[in-house]
Amino acid sequence: xxxxxxxxxxxxxxSSDFQAIPKIVGAHKPRMSDTEREALKAxxxxxxxxxxxxxxxxxxxxxxxxxLSEQDEMPQLCAEIKQFDTMLAVTTGGRPxxxxxxxxxxxxxxxPLEQAIETQSPSATSDGFRDIEQFAAELSDDYAFHLxxxxxxxxxxxxxxxxxxxxxxxxxxxxxxxHISKASTHITFATKHNAQSAAIAAAKCALCEISNAxxxxxxxxxxxxxxxxxTTYAHFRKYxxxxxxHPEIGLDVLDHEASKMVKKTQDIWGTGAYAWMYLxxxxxDSASFERVDxxxxxxxxxxxxxxxxxxxxxxxxxxxxxxxxxxPVSGKESATQRRNxxxxxxxxxxxxxxxxxxxxxxxxxxxxHWLFLExxxxxxxxxxxxxxELVLRVMQIHQRHADAAx
Numbered sequence: 138x139x140x141x142x143x144x145x146x147x148x149x150x151x152s153s154d155f156q157a158i159p160k161i162v163g164a165h166k167p168r169m170s171d172t173e174r175e176a177l178k179a180x181x182x183x184x185x186x187x188x189x190x191x192x193x194x195x196x197x198x199x200x201x202x203x204x205l206s207e208q209d210e211m212p213q214l215c216a217e218i219k220q221f222d223t224m225l226a227v228t229t230g231g232r233p234x235x236x237x238x239x240x241x242x243x244x245x246x247x248x249p250l251e252q253a254i255e256t257q258s259p260s261a262t263s264d265g266f267r268d269i270e271q272f273a274a275e276l277s278d279d280y281a282f283h284l285x286x287x288x289x290x291x292x293x294x295x296x297x298x299x300x301x302x303x304x305x306x307x308x309x310x311x312x313x314x315x316h317i318s319k320a321s322t323h324i325t326f327a328t329k330h331n332a333q334s335a336a337i338a339a340a341k342c343a344l345c346e347i348s349n350a351x352x353x354x355x356x357x358x359x360x361x362x363x364x365x366x367x368t369t370y371a372h373f374r375k376y377x378x379x380x381x382x383h384p385e386i387g388l389d390v391l392d393h394e395a396s397k398m399v400k401k402t403q404d405i406w407g408t409g410a411y412a413w414m415y416l417x418x419x420x421x422d423s424a425s426f427e428r429v430d431x432x433x434x435x436x437x438x439x440x441x442x443x444x445x446x447x448x449x450x451x452x453x454x455x456x457x458x459x460x461x462x463x464x465p466v467s468g469k470e471s472a473t474q475r476r477n478x479x480x481x482x483x484x485x486x487x488x489x490x491x492x493x494x495x496x497x498x499x500x501x502x503x504x505x506h507w508l509f510l511e512x513x514x515x516x517x518x519x520x521x522x523x524x525x526e527l528v529l530r531v532m533q534i535h536q537r538h539a540d541a542a543x
Contacts (some may be wrong), residue, residue, distance in 0.1 A: 169526045173238045181532040185496045185525055191230035191449050192499075199235050203241035211272040215281035222281070222336040227343075230449045235336040239285045242269065246289040257305040265289075280334060282501065283327035287340045291322035294347045296513075317348045335366035346379050352386050355379060355479055356394065367402045370441075373413035381418050381425075391418060392428045404442065412437030419481070420461040420504075426474035429479060436485075442492055449500070450490040456504025457532050458485035489535055498524030498534070 147162040170176070178185065189197075222235040246265035247476075266289070276282035293316045302308040317435075324344060327337045342358045344350075358378040366372060380391045393415070398410035406413075412434050417432075418425035438454060462482035470478070502524030515523065 150228070153317055153518030154167070169522075169529075173403045174525070174529070177533060181496075181529055181536060183532060184494055185498055185528070186274060186448075186499065187521055187525075189229075189449060189497045189500075191228055191232075192448075194228040195230075195232060195237060197527065198237040199229070199240050199329050202238040206242040206245050209272075211242075211269075212279075214238065215276060215279045215285070217286065218281040222334055223366055225335055225366050227369050227371070229447055233336065233339065233369055233371065235281075235284075236288070236339065237242070239288050240527070242285055243289045243292050243524075245269070247296065250293055254296060254302045254305060254308065255305075256298070277326075278330060280327040280330040280337065283323040283330075284334075284336055284340055287320045287323040287344065290316040290323065291340070291343050291347050296318070298395075299383060317344070320344050333365060335362065335369070338362035338365050339372070342379070346382070352383060352390070354392075355383060355386075362399065363401065365403045370406075370413050370445075373398060373410050374417055377414040378417050381422060388418075388422075388424055388428045391415075391425070406434060406437075407442065408437040409440040410437065411439055416457065421466060423466040423468070423470050423474055423478075425479040426490065427471065429477055431477050434481065435484060438488075446492070448495050450496065451488065452492070452497040453504070453542065454494050454501040455485060455488045456501040456528070458482055459535075460501065460505040460527070486535060486538070489532075490539075496528045497526075498522075498528050500524070500529040501531070 147343075186374060201217070202214060205211070205217070218235045218238050221238065228234060228237070246269050248262040266286075269286070269289075274283065292315055297308040297313045297316065306395045309414055321344065324337065329336070331337060338358070338361050342355075342362055343354045345358045346519075355373055359372070359379065364378070376394070377391060379384045380394060381388075394412045395414040397415060399406075399408055402408070403411045411430075415425065415429050415434055419429060441450060441454075459480060462478050463486075465474070465478070498521050504521055505527060
C-alpha cells in the first residue's frame with residue numbers, strides 16, 4: 138500500500154494546464170470542429186464510449202419498469218422490485234436496481250402534478266395517484282407497492298418545492314405536509330411487511346432528507362441503511378451529501394461519520410468508505426479540504442480500485458482528480474485547502490495511467506462541476522460532445538506530459 142501511495146502522490150501535474158480547460162471549452166458549449174475532434178482522437182488513442190455499460194443498464198431497467206407500468210402489470214413490477222432488493226443488486230455504476238424499476242411508475246403518477254404546476258391549475262394534481270391506487274387493494278400487503286408509493290410522494294414533495302410551484306401559490310406547505318404524511322404512512326406499511334429491506338431503508342433516508350428531519354433521525358436512518366447494505370457505495374455518497382446539505386450539520390460531523398463508516402464496512406471496503414464519503418464534498422465545498430485526511434482518502438481510493446476495477450470508477454475518479462480539483466471550488470482558499478487540493482489533484486496522472494482504458498465523456502463532464510452545472514440546458518448529445526471535448530483536451534495534456542518525461 139505504501140509504495141502505491143508513494144507512486145500516486147509522486148506525479149506532478151501542471152495545474153495551470155488543467156485550469157485552462159474551461160477557457161478552451163468556451164461558453165459552456167462544444168466548439169471543436171469535427172476535423173479537430175478526429176485529429177485529437179487519433180492523438181489520444183483511447184476509445185470514447187458514449188453509452189457505457191452503466192448507461193445501458195440504467196436504460197434497460199428504467200425501460201423494463203416503464204413497460205410493466207404502462208401495461209398495468211403492477212404485481213409483476215412489484216415482484217421484480219422485491220427480487221432485486223433481496224439480491225442487493227446494483228448497476229455497474231452502483232445504482233440500486235430496485236429503485237430504478239420504480240421510476241417509470243413514479244413518472245406516470247407525477248405527470249398530472251407536473252402538468253398542473255406548468256399550467257398553474259390544481260384540478261388534476263392527484264389524478265396520477267388515483268390512477269395507481271386501483272392496485273391498492275390487491276397489493277395492500279406488498280411492501281414493494283408501498284415503497285413505490287412512498288417514492289412517488291417524495292417526488293411530489295420535490296415538485297411542490299420548485300420555484301415554479303411556489304410562484305403559482307397553489308402548492309404550498311399544506312400540500313407538502315400532506316405528501317410527507319402519506320409517504321410516512323407507506324413507509325410504515327412497507328416496514329411492517331419487511332423490516333430488513335434495504336430499499337425501504339433507502340426510502341426512509343430520502344424521506345428524512347426531503348422533510349428536513351433533525352440530524353439524529355437523518356443519521357440514524359443512514360446507519361440503519363448501511364447496516365443492511367454495506368456493499369452499495371451509492372449509499373455512502375448520498376449520506377455525505379445529506380450531511381453536507383443539512384443546515385445543522387457541519388464538516389466535523391461528516392468527518393466523524395466517514396471514519397465511523399470505515400470501521401463498520403472495513404470487511405467489505407477496507408478504507409473505501411472514507412473516499413466515497415468525501416468524494417462529493419471535495420468537489421463542491423472548499424472547506425472540506427480543511428478536514429480531509431489526504432493519505433486516508435487515497436488509501437480509500439486504492440481499496441475501491443482493488444474491489445471495483447471497472448471503467449466507470451476509473452473515469453469517475455480520473456475526472457474528479459483532473460478537473461474538480463484543478464481549481465478552488467469558489468473564491469479564496471487557505472494554505473491548507475490549497476495544499477490538500479493540489480496533492481489530490483496530482484494523483485490524476487497515476488489514476489489515468491494505471492486504471493483508465495476507455496473514456497466516458499459524460500462522467501468527465503460531471504467531474505468538472507463548474508461546467509456540468511452550466512450545461513444543464515444542453516441536450517444529451519450536446520452534453521456528450523462537451524464532455525468528449527473536455528476529456529480529449531485533458532488526455533492530450535496528459536499524453537504530452539508523459540511523452541516529455543520519457
